[in-house]
Amino acid sequence: MQPFTDTARLSLNQMTTELWSLREAVEGCARQGIPAIGLWRHKIAEAGLTESSRLVRDAGLRVSSVCRGGMFPASTARERQARIDDNCRAVDEAAALGADTLVLVCGASPDCDIDGARRMVRDGISQVVLYARGSNVRIGVEPLHPMFAAERSVIVTLAEANEIAEEYTPAEVGVVVDVYHLWWDPQVYVEIKRAAGRILGFHVSDWIVPVPDMLMGRGMMGDGVIELRRLREAVDEAGYDGFIEVEIFNRAICNMPGEETLKLMQARYLSCV
Amino acid sequence: MQPFTDTARLSLNQMTTELWSLREAVEGCARQGIPAIGLWRHKIAEAGLTESSRLVRDAGLRVSSVCRGGMFPASTARERQARIDDNCRAVDEAAALGADTLVLVCGASPDCDIDGARRMVRDGISQVVLYARGSNVRIGVEPLHPMFAAERSVIVTLAEANEIAEEYTPAEVGVVVDVYHLWWDPQVYVEIKRAAGRILGFHVSDWIVPVPDMLMGRGMMGDGVIELRRLREAVDEAGYDGFIEVEIFNRAICNMPGEETLKLMQARYLSCV
Numbered sequence: 001m002q003p004f005t006d007t008a009r010l011s012l013n014q015m016t017t018e019l020w021s022l023r024e025a026v027e028g029c030a031r032q033g034i035p036a037i038g039l040w041r042h043k044i045a046e047a048g049l050t051e052s053s054r055l056v057r058d059a060g061l062r063v064s065s066v067c068r069g070g071m072f073p074a075s076t077a078r079e080r081q082a083r084i085d086d087n088c089r090a091v092d093e094a095a096a097l098g099a100d101t102l103v104l105v106c107g108a109s110p111d112c113d114i115d116g117a118r119r120m121v122r123d124g125i126s127q128v129v130l131y132a133r134g135s136n137v138r139i140g141v142e143p144l145h146p147m148f149a150a151e152r153s154v155i156v157t158l159a160e161a162n163e164i165a166e167e168y169t170p171a172e173v174g175v176v177v178d179v180y181h182l183w184w185d186p187q188v189y190v191e192i193k194r195a196a197g198r199i200l201g202f203h204v205s206d207w208i209v210p211v212p213d214m215l216m217g218r219g220m221m222g223d224g225v226i227e228l229r230r231l232r233e234a235v236d237e238a239g240y241d242g243f244i245e246v247e248i249f250n251r252a253i254c255n256m257p258g259e260e261t262l263k264l265m266q267a268r269y270l271s272c273v
Numbered sequence: 274m275q276p277f278t279d280t281a282r283l284s285l286n287q288m289t290t291e292l293w294s295l296r297e298a299v300e301g302c303a304r305q306g307i308p309a310i311g312l313w314r315h316k317i318a319e320a321g322l323t324e325s326s327r328l329v330r331d332a333g334l335r336v337s338s339v340c341r342g343g344m345f346p347a348s349t350a351r352e353r354q355a356r357i358d359d360n361c362r363a364v365d366e367a368a369a370l371g372a373d374t375l376v377l378v379c380g381a382s383p384d385c386d387i388d389g390a391r392r393m394v395r396d397g398i399s400q401v402v403l404y405a406r407g408s409n410v411r412i413g414v415e416p417l418h419p420m421f422a423a424e425r426s427v428i429v430t431l432a433e434a435n436e437i438a439e440e441y442t443p444a445e446v447g448v449v450v451d452v453y454h455l456w457w458d459p460q461v462y463v464e465i466k467r468a469a470g471r472i473l474g475f476h477v478s479d480w481i482v483p484v485p486d487m488l489m490g491r492g493m494m495g496d497g498v499i500e501l502r503r504l505r506e507a508v509d510e511a512g513y514d515g516f517i518e519v520e521i522f523n524r525a526i527c528n529m530p531g532e533e534t535l536k537l538m539q540a541r542y543l544s545c546v
Contacts, residue, residue: 110482110498118459147420149457150482150498160459184422186391186433209383209423214487225383225423 001229003270010269011036011064013203013247014043017258022047023055024258030059032262038065038103038201038245044093053097063099064243065140065176065201066090071107072124073117073154080120083107087128094137101140101200102132103176106155108148117154122164129172140200141165142176145184147214158182158191162198170198177235178203178247180218183226189234196238204228204273205248216251220264222272232273244273274502276543283542284309284337286476286520287316290531295320296328297531303332305535311338311376311474311518317366326370336372337516338413338449338474339363344380345397346390346427353393356380360401367410374413374473375405376449379428381421390427395437402445413473414438415449418457420487431455431464435471443471450508451476451520453491456499462507469511476520477501477546489524493537495545505546517546 012034014025022043029037037056044052044066056063069087074080087102094102106121129139141161144153155161161175175195180203182188192199206224211217221228232244246265253261285307287298295316302310310329317325317339329336342360347353360375367375379394402412414434417426428434434448448468453476455461465472479497484490494501505517519538526534 113500114457114498145420146418146457147484147487150480150484154457156457157459184387184419184427184429186430207423211420211423211487214420214484225387227386 011243011245013038013245014040016248018254026055036062036064036243063097065101066094066099067103068105070104073107073109073120075111088131091132095135103140106153108154139173140176145181174198174200176201192234199240203247221268284516284518286311286518287313289521291527299328309335309337309516336370338374339367339372340376341378343377346380346382346393348384361404364405368408376413379426412446413449418454447471447473449474465507472513478521494541
């Protein structure tokens with residue numbers, strides 16, 4: 001297994017430098033020679049969509065993904081429709097930014113039984129796919145770690161995400177592989193192979209021991225137990241040649257000066273991914 | 274789905290009343306009419322094995338399980354052997370207490386790759402099974418929630434536990450179904466059916482939202498999102514008619530007076546399980 005010799009596929013997911021505005025993150029990437037960025041919608045909203053597009057274009061960056069659509073389960077039909085409408089706006093934003101993937105965090109609801117919530121996810125996706133037809137935006141279903149099943153995503157394995165994606169063409173729906181969410185799964189390598197041709201994103205971070213916080217406790221690559229290179233090579237063998245987003249939700253890393261975070265993640269990307 | 278009308282199958286897992294000694298827990302169950310108890314080895318060691326057996330027998334209680342064996346992965350062969358030896362002692366303790374099941378928390382190690390750790394688990398189990406032959410103690414493989422994959426158990430799905438168990442006869446190895454560890458799994462009902470004839474224990478608690486703590490944040494039945502009755506009925510339909518252990522790792526519940534905890538868990542068992 002060979003390390004990368006350059007950072008041509010590296011992308012900064014904005015959550016890694018959460019204190020930076022969109023402008024600061026874009027400028028940081030440009031200065032640091034990071035070729036792509038994964039944008040979050042609350043940051044796009046803060047800067048404005050037109051201005052966000054202009055900033056990214058002027059900096060010569062690619063937008064590796066827009067995060068996030070999804071969050072389909074809700075207890076009333078009215079609320080579910082509102083969420084589908086919001087997903088359609090997210091498709092428009094991704095298109096305006098030249099991103100080819102909208103990442104879905106599918107959602108969960110303590111008010112519904114888990115099977116019901118899973119049906120709402122499938123129903124929501126089918127409607128967003130209809131809306132996205134004719135745009136160049138694909139829907140990337142991202143399974144989340146099972147510890148988020150009650151609050152963020154009832155889609156918790158790559159098998160489930162593949163099953164949903166396979167109901168559509170690869171030009172419409174694919175999957176996003178995030179090592180933090182999937183490393184524990186005894187089926188992960190089988191399911192990465194199954195996802196060949198449908199992998200729309202690959203996210204890296206690490207699982208540190210002990211986990212300092214369920215939501216904000218991800219580690220920098222190399223600081224934990226995840227077999228990063230093995231997973232990256234599996235994704236590559238499945239034909240993925242797109243950007244590799246560093247997405248780290250971590251309070252301490254958030255609070256580092258952004259430039260330092262970028263340098264550290266470049267170094268760790270080369271040594272660990 | 275019908276609620277229970279009595280507590281004939283209820284068992285107190287000692288971790289639920291962690292501040293109680295073995296004697297206090299046994300006396301509490303006897304006073305409260307709880308017919309069984311799941312014992313932990315550090316509590317047995319504290320009271321002494323002979324005294325523990327006497328206390329349980331004199332109180333007329335059944336021992337629904339002994340927790341826990343396992344913890345097989347380690348970085349040196351010497352340490353792995355020491356852990357297997359310790360599992361053999363646990364088999365002897367279970368036999369002395371008249372428990373027919375030793376529960377395994379299989380272990381994890383940040384020093385090994387996850388496949389390597391899984392091989393160590395299988396190897397360790399094979400040796401403990403050899404040792405347990407001729408005793409009346411069966412080995413119960415308990416898959417833990419994937420959030421414990423780096424520190425406590427690389428066996429994280431019921432599918433994996435079933436696969437291991439199926440290498441042996443049902444008189445030797447089975448599985449333990451704990452709702453807290455498995456409720457998120459889209460395959461859980463399929464795998465419960467597959468486990469028919471091999472289910473050696475059923476543990477209940479709840480997943481509260483938000484989770485207050487990864488290790489010590491389980492909830493009392495009814496306080497969270499787990500479909501307890503649906504899971505219990507699935508286990509019953511698979512032929513399980515053994516004890517149902519209430520196993521709650523929770524700081525606030527630990528700190529309640531034990532008698533109150535027992536009354537609350539009896540009420541919730543009847544209304545929610």
